Amino acid sequence: MAIRSCRSLLVPVSLLVLAFAGCGTAIHDEDGSLSPSTQQSEIRIANSLTTQALVLNAISANIDSNRKLSLQSLQSLFDPVSGDVNTRRRLGDPNAQQFMSYLVGCALKQGDFINWFDPLTYTPRKWYGQAGLCPAWAGGVPTPDCLERVSSCLLARNNALGRRVELSMRGEHRTYATGPNIYTLEAKTRPADHHPATGQPLDSFLSCNPTTQQGPARDCGWTADGIGYCTASGLVQVGAGGLTSCPGPAPVLGSSNMQTVLRVCSGVNGCDHDDERNLGEATGSCAGASPVPVVSFTCTAGQYFSVMAAPFSASTTSVLLPDVAVSPDSVVRYGLAETEVYAEREGAFYGNVFDSKALARGVNVEVVQYGKGQEARYVVVGADVQIQGSIYTRMFSCYDPAWASGAAYSSNRVCALPGANANCAATVTGACFKSLNPPMPGRCAVQEGPMTTGDRDYEQCQDTLGNVWQHPVTTFLHSACDTVQPRTGAPTCERT
Incomplete structure (x- = not known):
């Protein structure tokens, strides 16, 4: 049963900013000062979006704003002057700000940005593009394919601990009809430019x-x-x-x-x-x-x-x-090369976050504003709800069969409350491939798409009802325990 509660933000603005910047959110990355990828090169970007921020924020977990995201351009929806007033108010939730920074990073290409107004600091700010999976969303209504590509990227970049981890993201998507695959591989891998323990930029x-x-x-x-x-x-x-x-x-x-x-x-x-x-x-x-x-x-x-x-x-x-x-x-x-440094195939992520009708029953995070201008205060209502299973009922993940306990690993990867299998960002469907020798299909019909040789990307992945999704993202790690916390007595991130 869903229990609604509220998360009060009745603290000075300066403290809100410090807390937001200090919780592994990698603001420097989303603000564009790093250059982890372009649409012509590899997509290797950090995944420090916390599961809690992904599943219970006042934008994607709000029925009204979720629906408007799928029907409007990002520029029109978040315009500091003429944008939707209710959606802009919901940016009073720091988790909503973090979610949007990752959404824009997945959707737009480097050099592109979205202007928005931060109600917590009362300042104009920008979200910057990185991966270029749906650049037309900046000024136009996104297509269903666009929404699926961005959804896969968002899920791939989330982890329960909010750790900043380098991911090698692989899949199939051309920038235009006859163009190259946007997911290419780095011939010579560059060292990551942040501290591995703290996630802070060097x-x-x-x-x-x-x-x-x-x-x-x-x-x-x-x-x-x-x-x-x-x-x-x-x-x-x-x-x-x-x-x-x-x-x-x-x-x-x-x-x-x-x-x-x-x-x-x-x-x-x-x-x-x-x-x-x-x-x-x-x-x-x-x-x-x-x-x-x-x-x-x-x-x-x-x-x-x-x-x-x-x-x-x-x-x-x-x-x-x-x-x-x-x-x-x-x-x-x-x-x-990238395939040598990031060789641990994690699994595939696919589905659609941007379906307001597919939010789990009892989910509708809202922001209540008290006062105006720089004196405004915000309370986030419904962000502490506990939902069994996935918040987004049309988001899915499957795990690489090399995990010793794929179900346990995946639960730790996509659930904010993995021990209870609750507040998850996706439904875990099983192994992407059940057996490699001899080959036996699991949830994905293809274990290496034809666009990029040697990238070992899962394609044509099914959900629990047998529907096939055409835009999965396959992630690769440098070390098996990069994104989850090893648990005593449990093979959470052991590989066979």
Whole structure:
């Protein structure tokens, strides 16, 4: 039975902003300061949208605003002056703001944005596009195919913990009738630009202020180069033109068009200077005899590492063009492709969030406003309701058969209350494929779509009634437990 309650926001505006920014929402990502993908390149974007924000926000979980999303352009619905007054009031719910930032990120392409007015801070703001799955929604009514593509993206980017995790999203969608697949693969994967534990953006990838900063110890002005993997333990050298042994003459490792600094970090994320994941950094080699760097570090079997590069001086105006290489006698592979870094196939996500008639019975989150202008206060009503199963009855997910306990994993992935199988963002339908050897179909008729070779995307996936959905998103992780919390005594994220 649904129990309605309210979530009061009767606190100072400044505290609301701090709380919203500090709950793993990755506002910097949705505000467009990062560039994780374009419509011509891979779609590898973070999924720190919490399940709670996805399933119980005052936009998609409000019958009126959900219906209007499917019938209007984003520009007209959220216009700061002429937009729908009730929908704009519902942005007094921070979860609604977070939901919309992800919706626009999935729908629009990079460079596009939607203007809106934030009633909590009383300021104009923007939501920025990223993936480009439905760019026409900015100024027009979305098609059913558009709504399904964005729904799949939203579900793929949600997790109960609100962790910021890099996802490799794969599927099939052309930008136009004869264009390339929007879901392509990265030939050389770049290190992620946030801290893996906190989800906060790394200072090292931001611009330098002042620009006079120099050397490898500075935490600004760096670029992500590539990711490597150690097949056995041993000493590894990474260079951008430096001498491999001293004194010279000696072979050089890699090349660079200017004096360069390098930094090597443990894992698939970049790092700052004082980070314990910093394996080494250099501005030259041979005690200054060579102005270009070689970094030496000890690598253990099975370890991933990331390489960052930068000009020696942040004031350099020329474009840095390093050719980073690893020593040929080392036990390492470098410049890994996306399929090598993100190899754990998680499952498929599909359906339609934007069907107001398919909201679970008892769901209708509303915002009540008290006062006007900067003195306004907001109360969110109905956001604490508990619904058995899925809030969106036309959203579905299936799991890769390699999970030791696929049902338990999926419940932790898509449910805000996984222990009770409640407040879920989708209904778990079962294994996407039941058996690979011999091949036996599960919920999806295809386990690799034809558009992009080697991406292993599930296609033509069924819901619980046998209806086939044509726009699933298949996600791949770097590590199996990236998006769920391991549970003692339960194989929540174990792989067979």
